[in-house]
Amino acid sequence: MNLPSTGRRVLVSGASRGLGRAVAQAFAANGDRVAVHFGSRADEAGETLASLEGGGHVLTGGDLTDPAEAARVVDEAAGALGGIDVLVNNAAVNERHPLPGTPYEEWVALWQRHVSVNLLATANLSHLAAHRMIDQGGGGRIVNIGSRGAFRGEPDHPAYGATKAAVHALGQSLAVSLAPYGIAVASVAPGFFDTERVAGRLAGPEGEGIRAQSPFGRVATAPEIAAAVLWLASPAAEWSSGAVLDLNGASHLRT
Incomplete structure (x- = not known):
């Protein structure tokens, strides 16, 4: 997907692999400069950085569940790039914990972890980056990675x-x-898409059933999702502000 490059300064959280890497690559191919955030996978984040087209990209690592660390990540990214024009909130955890089979202590811990990473870190990064954009003037973009699961269960x-x-x-x-x-x-709000994290499930016994969820008979690719993120961050997409864009291959249709 080719959009007019504006040489923007982009922070992508959780960009060491998977969708985060694909998003970083999409912006870099568009002529933007990217701050590649990682939590613990420094080596894989380095691979993401090395894969990016163009120059001026940087790495920034930190635990986003710590508000002080989140602030440092944004400061580091803005300092290296000269500001922030686009934030993509991609960092997330997704650990299995069905209620009937999960002990209470584990249940509580996993809920706290999901809230800390998926929600609070997203809120804190958004606050920090938005204030940067406000102080800079000229507007900006924030794109959040949600999920079909928010609607489908x-x-x-x-x-x-x-x-x-x-x-x-x-x-x-x-x-x-x-x-x-x-x-x-x-x-x-993506449905199932192919990344390293789910490769085993797609290759195993449940793979056929997962692909059958969509009438296209397949799952998405990470670059397909990244292309939508790139468009939502583009100047042309301002009127889509507030939208939640379904990207699930007609596997779940909201009414």
Whole structure:
């Protein structure tokens, strides 16, 4: 997908592999400069950085569940890039915890972890980056990675589905409050897509059933999702602020 390059400064959270890497690559191919954030996978983040077209890209590592670390990540990215024009909130966890088979202590811990990473880190990064955009003037973009599970239900991953629904709601609230500053905020809600994390499931016995969820008979690729993120961050997509864009190959149709 080729969009007019504006030489923007882009921070992508959780960009060491998978969708985050594909998003970073899409922006770099578009002529933008990217800050590649990682939590613990420094080596894989380095591979992402090395794969990016163009120059001026940087790495920034930190635990986003720590508000002070989140602030440092944004400061580091803005300092290296000279500012932030686009934030992509991609960092997330998705650990299996069906209620009937999960002990209470584990249940509590996993809910706290999902809320800390998927929701609070997204809220904190959005606050930090938006204030940078406001101070810079000229507007900006925030794109959140949500999930089809927010609408379809996630019986084996309920905290994931719930926190992604909250991310969608957060994005819509911020779309209203940040519009006067020229900052557009939107979310994508992907269905199943092929990454390293789910490769075993797709290759195993349940793979056929997962692919059959879509009438196309396949799952998405990470670059397909990244292309939508790139468009939502583009100057042409300002009027999509507040949208939650379904990217699920007609596997779940909302009414």
